[in-house]
Amino acid sequence: MKLVIGNKNYSSWSLRAWLACKQSGLSFDEIMVPLYGEDWDERKKEDDDLAPSSGKVPILWDGEAVVWDSLAIIEYLADKVGRDRFWPKDDAARGMARSMVAEMHSEYFALRRQMPMNIRKRVEGVAVTPEVRADIVRILTLWAEARARFGKGGPFLFGTFSAADIIYAPVVSRFITYGVPVPGFAVAYMQAVWEHDWVETWVAAAEDEEWTIEQFEGPQAA
Numbered sequence: 001m002k003l004v005i006g007n008k009n010y011s012s013w014s015l016r017a018w019l020a021c022k023q024s025g026l027s028f029d030e031i032m033v034p035l036y037g038e039d040w041d042e043r044k045k046e047d048d049d050l051a052p053s054s055g056k057v058p059i060l061w062d063g064e065a066v067v068w069d070s071l072a073i074i075e076y077l078a079d080k081v082g083r084d085r086f087w088p089k090d091d092a093a094r095g096m097a098r099s100m101v102a103e104m105h106s107e108y109f110a111l112r113r114q115m116p117m118n119i120r121k122r123v124e125g126v127a128v129t130p131e132v133r134a135d136i137v138r139i140l141t142l143w144a145e146a147r148a149r150f151g152k153g154g155p156f157l158f159g160t161f162s163a164a165d166i167i168y169a170p171v172v173s174r175f176i177t178y179g180v181p182v183p184g185f186a187v188a189y190m191q192a193v194w195e196h197d198w199v200e201t202w203v204a205a206a207e208d209e210e211w212t213i214e215q216f217e218g219p220q221a222a
Helices: 012-024 040-046 070-081 092-105 109-114 130-150 163-177 184-194 198-208
Strands: 001-007 029-032 059-062 065-068
Touching: 012 184, 012 198, 059 070, 059 163, 065 070, 070 092, 070 163, 092 130, 092 163, 092 198, 109 130, 130 163, 130 184, 163 184, 184 198
Parallel strands: 001 029
Antiparallel strands: 001 059, 059 065
């Protein structure tokens, strides 16, 4: 398999797909494509690795199979290696995990706009809009419920590391970058995610990157 990803410092969806590949236990080659560079528009047209998704990342190639979109990649890999590797076995837990993943995949636009992922950056005194605050409260509420109901088997949302933690890992990064105040249970959860071996590997690589994307460094992140 090969996984095409964007800049590790900024690309939240690439992080999710990369963690999914690691979770699968399958070997894969990583192809990093710097986003929004001077030749980005041309590369999107000419790069065969990017063609199926019209220049969007991440993209997973597995022989003749090509899968884009992080959630689709999670589901493809779960079908390939066994769904229990990605989802809780308990029906109630699995139902909640899938709902939380779907909600993160399709919601929280205010949070994404005002707090773009930027692993290297630390920002103090962010003026949080009511819309962003509502997103934060909703996420923390879901985290609290998952931990209280299904998190007794370990430090992650449903005990052991799962698709839910993969999907919410970039949110952990955003909360750290922008100094979002969170209750104690969330501090412990975020620490567990941030200290996960795979996340630490990704963060170290992001910190070593030389690229800067100005649209993710501007006033909305200041």
